[in-house]
Amino acid sequence: AQTVTQSQPEMSVQEAETVTLSCTYDTSESNYYLFWYKQPPSRQMILVIRQEAYKQQNATENRFSVNFQKAAKSFSLKISDSQLGDTAMYFCASHTGTASKLTFGTGTRLQVTL
Amino acid sequence: NAGVTQTPKFQVLKTGQSMTLQCAQDMNHEYMSWYRQDPGMGLRLIHYSVGAGITDQGEVPNGYNVSRSTTEDFPLRLLSAAPSQTSVYFCASSRGQGSYGYTFGSGTRLTVV
Numbered sequence: 444a445q446t447v448t449q450s451q452p453e454m455s456v457q458e459a460e461t462v463t464l465s466c467t468y469d470t471s472e473s474n475y476y477l478f479w480y481k482q483p484p485s486r487q488m489i490l491v492i493r494q495e496a497y498k499q500q501n502a503t504e505n506r507f508s509v510n511f512q513k514a515a516k517s518f519s520l521k522i523s524d525s526q527l528g529d530t531a532m533y534f535c536a537s538h539t540g541t542a543s544k545l546t547f548g549t550g551t552r553l554q555v556t557l
Numbered sequence: 558n559a560g561v562t563q564t565p566k567f568q569v570l571k572t573g574q575s576m577t578l579q580c581a582q583d584m585n586h587e588y589m590s591w592y593r594q595d596p597g598m599g600l601r602l603i604h605y606s607v608g609a610g611i612t613d614q615g616e617v618p619n620g621y622n623v624s625r626s627t628t629e630d631f632p633l634r635l636l637s638a639a640p641s642q643t644s645v646y647f648c649a650s651s652r653g654q655g656s657y658g659y660t661f662g663s664g665t666r667l668t669v670v
Contacts, residue, residue, distance in 0.1 A: 447599075476656045488647060488661035495656075534599060540570045541609060544590065544615060547599035 449548035466535030483531040486535040563662035566670040570638040580648030589631040
């Protein structure tokens with residue numbers, strides 16, 4: 444069974460600063476994918492970034508990047524130059540082909556302040 | 558370019574009533590799924606489908622039925638609503654089996670009184 448753990452229920456960061464959200468996961472599969480989703484107050488689930496487990500290079504998408512530590516089963520999200528629009532709930536999720544589903548963590552609520 | 562369309566956006570039901578949450582996607586995705594989101598618990602999988610005519614249970618399937626007669630549509634049926642089914646429901650779709658990431662609908666907030 445897959446599990447995803449987000450140990451930070453809430454975080455706060457000032458505008459223009461950098462923040463890192465933590466995520467650990469557990470899976471017995473060798474082929475899996477990891478994701479970060481953003482859920483703003485509008486409730487829409489938005490894919491932020493995707494990491495393929497067999498790729499050692501950390502994924503980046505503009506101001507968003509990950510630190511993927513496969514041996515430690517850690518998958519943290521770094522947001523650089525934080526903006527007010529980054530205020531949202533962030534979910535870490537894992538997917539394996541054999542399970543055919545996304546397993547989500549419980550989320551981290553990020554507040555960006557002036 | 559609608560993506561995943563869910564209806565309705567809000568619904569209030571009385572205990573024991575039945576209803577169907579609609580989900581349609583126009584991206585020709587094989588994979589569709591239903592999740593529920595409850596405070597402090599993330600999103601949990603209810604049912605999923607890997608193609609027309611094929612459905613399977615997720616981790617919280619009790620009280621819900623699904624069918625997949627076409628690639629585009631994947632309705633979720635509540636046969637006899639209970640207060641424990643008060644939640645936000647999301648439909649999601651993906652090409653392949655989900656390794657590219659899912660596209661989510663905008664969600665349905667359901668309250669059972």
